[in-house]
Amino acid sequence: MGCHAEYAEGFKKTAHGRKFPLIKNIPLDKACETCHGPGSAHAAAAGDRNDPGFATIKHASKLPPADSAQLCLSCHKDNEVNYWGVSAHKQAGLSCVECHSVHQAKERKNLKVGTTETCLKCHKEQKIGLNLPSHHPIREGKITCAGCHNPHGGASGNLRAATAEELCFKCHAEKAGPFTYEHPPVVEDCSICHTPHGSLTDKLLKQRMPSLCLNCHKWPHTETANGQPAFYRTNKFYERGHCTNCHREIHGSDRKKSFIP
Ligand code: HEC
Ligand code: HEC
Ligand code: HEC
Ligand code: HEC
Ligand code: HEC
Ligand code: HEC
Ligand code: HEC
Ligand code: HEC
Ligand code: HEC
Structure with a gap:
């Protein structure tokens, strides 16, 4: 510690410096040898690299x-x-x-x-x-x-967590269900629709709606008289195409099979 004051100071500031004496019963002046090995021959060499004792110290980052x-x-x-x-x-x-x-x-x-x-x-x-x-x-x-x-x-x-799905539930427990009406892909794997790190699309979705949904669903609501689905109040593509404008409980619902609240 006399020769390497800077390292000793750095060490003392960390949990190791504080806890070695308390938890491990290793006093500070003995702590160095727990990682660097016996140091007396190295210390006796007093910085002389030609002294065979010098190299006896273990260099933790070169192992x-x-x-x-x-x-x-x-x-x-x-x-x-x-x-x-x-x-x-x-x-x-x-x-x-x-x-x-x-x-x-x-x-x-x-x-x-x-x-x-x-x-x-x-x-x-x-x-x-x-x-x-x-x-x-x-x-x-x-x-x-x-x-x-x-x-x-x-x-x-x-x-x-044991699985990616369980990982998501740690912070998004409300998505875990069980729901009376489950949406099968949600039960299967969040990553069918979401990506964890970042996305160009809102809400970490892998694709925009409607494409995302149309991977599995046919373009719905087409069975109408005049080509306009009966329940549409609007023809605006965005509002129709943004499926969760209506199917808001997309992760599952206790009320309706259609996930419409
Ligand atoms: C002689 C036993 C011992 C050795 C060897 C040891 N540690 Fe520790 N370490 C401890 C103790 C004791 C604590 C404090 C634990 C506590 O606070 O409960 C600790 C804490 C830590 C912490 C948590 C620090 C904090 O601020 O909470 C990290 C990270 C750590 N050690 C990494 C390492 C690394 C990396 C090495 C190898 C270079 C190492 N330890 C070698 C005993 C040791
Ligand atoms: C790739 C980087 C990396 C490597 C390699 C690494 N750690 Fe860590 N370690 C971390 C990070 C980051 C944290 C703090 C995690 C956090 O923020 O909660 C950490 C935390 C710790 C803790 C504190 C845990 C706690 O709950 O307080 C200990 C102890 C620890 N590491 C020991 C080790 C040991 C021993 C090794 C080698 C076997 C090691 N680490 C290798 C990055 C690493
Ligand atoms: C928990 C293990 C551990 C303990 C205890 C420890 N060291 Fe270290 N030491 C290391 C590691 C690992 C490195 C590599 C650099 C780093 O991680 O900071 C290192 C690097 C060094 C270096 C730099 C060597 C070089 O040429 O790069 C010196 C000098 C040093 N330690 C001295 C000490 C002294 C003095 C003590 C006692 C106060 C001490 N060490 C306690 C693990 C330890
Ligand atoms: C460690 C906690 C944590 C874990 C684990 C976690 N999340 Fe999140 N997530 C958050 C936080 C915090 C936010 C931001 C919420 C806010 O700002 O209101 C968020 C937001 C989100 C959003 C909305 C993003 C947006 O643009 O608004 C989605 C989607 C999401 N998470 C999905 C996931 C999925 C899928 C997983 C599993 C792979 C997951 N999360 C795991 C903490 C977590
Ligand atoms: C079938 C596709 C799909 C699956 C699978 C899916 N989500 Fe989502 N998720 C969505 C859509 C679409 C939105 C955006 C809703 C909106 O913007 O109206 C969303 C939004 C979110 C949000 C942000 C908004 C909110 O409701 O808090 C979170 C968090 C989220 N999802 C978590 C999850 C988790 C966790 C899982 C796995 C259990 C999962 N999702 C599985 C389609 C899905
Ligand atoms: C919300 C949770 C969450 C956060 C935060 C998160 N990751 Fe991930 N990461 C995941 C999931 C889930 C996977 C996919 C694992 C799988 O499918 O086995 C993953 C995979 C990875 C992979 C493997 C390659 C890949 O892309 O599949 C790397 C590397 C990675 N993450 C690094 C990071 C780094 C670096 C950060 C911080 C900038 C980070 N992660 C933050 C959840 C997260
Ligand atoms: C010194 C470089 C380095 C650092 C720092 C580092 N990693 Fe890695 N990581 C790697 C390498 C190399 C691999 C293995 C090759 C790969 O999958 O890219 C890897 C793999 C991973 C994987 C994939 C694991 C798997 O099982 O496939 C994840 C996730 C990951 N790292 C997360 C992290 C996180 C989180 C941190 C910060 C706490 C971190 N890494 C810090 C180099 C690093
Ligand atoms: C990975 C495939 C997959 C994706 C992606 C997917 N779904 Fe589903 N969805 C299903 C399956 C499977 C069912 C259950 C079908 C059944 O019960 O007949 C279902 C059921 C539904 C139902 C209930 C149907 C009913 O019978 O009432 C609605 C509404 C729905 N999905 C909307 C969406 C929307 C909106 C999206 C995009 C955000 C989406 N789904 C994405 C596979 C998927
Ligand atoms: C303007 C509101 C609205 C929009 C936008 C909307 N839906 Fe629907 N959807 C409904 C209504 C209402 C029903 C009928 C619910 C019932 O029978 O209880 C329905 C039923 C469904 C069904 C089950 C019956 C069927 O036709 O197969 C699926 C699947 C479905 N929608 C998927 C989607 C997808 C995917 C999108 C986006 C491309 C979408 N919906 C956009 C209102 C909407």
């Missing part, structure tokens, strides 16, 4: 990713990292310190930058999504990528 992660996992058995072993990030060769920093954490959770910013460094495609007119309020700071994804892996890819 192969799996060994580096093992350092962290020796203490971290939290549920949060349960699935690390099978995660896409591990398989892609990332280590914990790709996103976290022990000494230079500027954000909560030992992160180098904020949660969403961390993800966007690598995931450019989703960054494009965020800037489309319809998007989950991530830019606005209401939720983060980690609200839906566990960067350490999960039971289903790295989603924070």
